Amino acid sequence: MAAIPLLFVAYSSFQLSPERWIGLWDTRLPDLLANTVWLGFVVAVGCLVLGVLSAWLIARRQFAGRTLAIWLMVLPLTIPTYVFAYIYTSLLSDEGWLGLAWQAIFGDALAIPDIYTGWGAAFILSLAGFSYVFLLARTSLLQSSPCMEEAARMQGATPLEVFWRVQLPLLRPALAAALAVVVLHVLSDFGAVSMLQYQTFTLSIYMQMEGRMDNQAAAGLSLVLVVMSLMFLVLERFFRNRQRYFSSSRARKFQARKASGRELVVIWACLGLIALFAFILPLVWVLHWSWQAWSADLIGAEFWDYTRNSLVLGFVAATFTVVVALPVALYHSRIRSWLSTCYLHLSSIGFVLPGPVVALGVITFVLTQMPLLYGGLAVLLMALVVRFLPLAVQSQEAALQQLTPSIEQAGRVLGAGPLENLWRVTLPMIRGGMVTAWVLVFIDVIKELPATLILRPIGYDTLPVRIWIESSEEMLELAAPAALMLILGTLPALWIMMKAERMR
């Protein structure tokens, strides 16, 4: 099923004549390649710095307000990239808060930074994505046994050396997994780049489809994008495959040291600055405009319908995706073969392909193969499962990899059949990973815009759809409450995930 959009893309690109390919190459491809790779790289570095820094500070020091800090680092996940971009274009305009603050500080000598650039897009996407790195790095730091670090210290290594030579290498599988998620988000991001007019593959594909209704050229570009992403994924797998760490169950838990007064100031300065730009400022902005809407009595009953639609969609799609992803993750983490790797990569396609392309592929498939399904929620669900499958596979597989095979083997030795073993041993052990997978997919589904816009059933408007409709007409006071509901709606899911983390 995951291959449907790919088949569609491949089929459409074969219809593209060689001349058209040359035409594409001459006019667009080199710039698009350069822009996309550059953006992916800068955002990866940005997320790495923000994510590892915050994770290390929080995992290794005990300080006042630590729980609050954890939440502040995760909450940016609730804000979609197009909302981020929208908020920052408005904040940095002449009359925006940041624009005014900038002018007050620097006067006219220094122009307000232009957000409609590659750096602007990288800034937005880093803020929107670093939480993935934070989450996985923190889990990994908490689970790593203190023995190795203590051993290194005894051998005379300075704390910095311990960080570079022990902790960072131990973090590598987690970081690779997190960066894969971040970079794939960047490659398939449509919201921020379209808002900021930064030409990446996804934006160009969208323009081809929208402007000239040229689905073949769009498919051709998508194919290039897929090849590029697969190359990246293979590279990532290569880094991850060579190392596997199994923590022994008897290791004692890490005791975080209490932070001294000076450390406390530094920690909160760092985390506070990150939180200010990644969550607090956007939240205040959204609250401000929502209040305007509320006091102008603009929020009607249909608003609750949009919220309900979003939540139902997120709930159903996330559950389906996690269930579908489990066999893929199990298969690959236990049996390494050419076929299982192939299968795994195939399932990542949906994440790489831009939403509109996935949507077109699914429409075409459903209309020709099972027309009776058309028109309902099923089509949209299918597209969302295809799109977010890799996210679920990644986190469940990460959990499976940390599960020592000997536990499963013990189960088998004690006489459990394969299914019973799965149900009574494996699944309970990876529960945390499954919940994480569910929440990550849930969050992405309720933030998803391009595929939902095309495939939603008639009249089934979700919050992102409303945000898009209102903001394309510059109705800030109507877009803001929808964004606020989106943030609020994601909170319970995040809470479940954090609870599951603590249970581990």
Added chain:
Amino acid sequence: MKMLKKLGVALLGVMMAMPVAQASDGELVVYSGRSDKFVKPVIKEFTKETGIKVVLHSAKSTALLNKLKLEGERTQADLYLSNDAGNLQLGSQMGLFQPLPKNVVDVIDPKLRAEDDTWVGLSARARVLVANTGVDTSFVKSVFDLADPRLKDRIAVTHSGNGSFIAGVTVYMEAAGIEKTRDWLEGVKKNANGRTFNKHSKVVNAVASGKRSVGLVNHYYIYRHLDKKPDAAIKVIVPDQADGEMGVAWNVAGIAISKYTRKSAAAVKFAEYLVSEKGQKLFAEMNREYPAREGVPSSSVIPAADTMRASTVEMITLGKQRNTTIDLLEAVGMP
């Protein structure tokens, strides 16, 4: 495991309670590329008068046209409403629409509808220049002056993927020829210096704040800005009005009935309402556009239609020539 079970139960509950998303039989489904808030009040009045309910399915005009094409006879859409004549004409060429009855077609200005009656324009807009009153722009009389080297770094235009921008360029290409238009685009590209805007409102903002001197927009964006800031330092320049010049470029929002609708009678009623004098006034006035029905007055805020000389390029050209325009934009490498 307990948690998983709870999850399962909750899931079942949600599935049961899931709203039936299909539009029920009595409702008309309109694929709409026009902003909700300009369509909903008209629909409200229509439902009040006829009792027919209308469901709006909003997205980008082109995305909806794509969807309509893919869906073919399985479409749930009864009508297609677009903000761009180009899309309507393309849909008509793809055979997605059915002819509208004579009483709907005949009242609309012949320049603003399809040759084969498959779509009619509802409201028209002019592609004008907005200028900052604080700087000397007296030499700007035509859209072609946007390429004037004196305006280096001083013009504001939307990016070239914008539907209104493409439609405008199509008109200039038809009226002034492809060579002149290409040179003009090169000049505009140079003057914009890589920086375009993603929204018309931001073009007006940039001109009002003095960051740019002249911008190219649809007329109503200027009045929308003046609503919020009545003393903004901007003025309208209606371009290309002198004798022998091409006149100001137009575009229309319009409606078509899907070929595969099963509710033709109701769909026709809706179209009739939209072209009625009352419907026309409602539809156009809200966005301060020009009603497409002859004899219906436009909003008093905007200059009357007969005070402007309009380009003679027909609306159907916007669809027929769109791909040529996009090819040209790509060849020039417009941002």
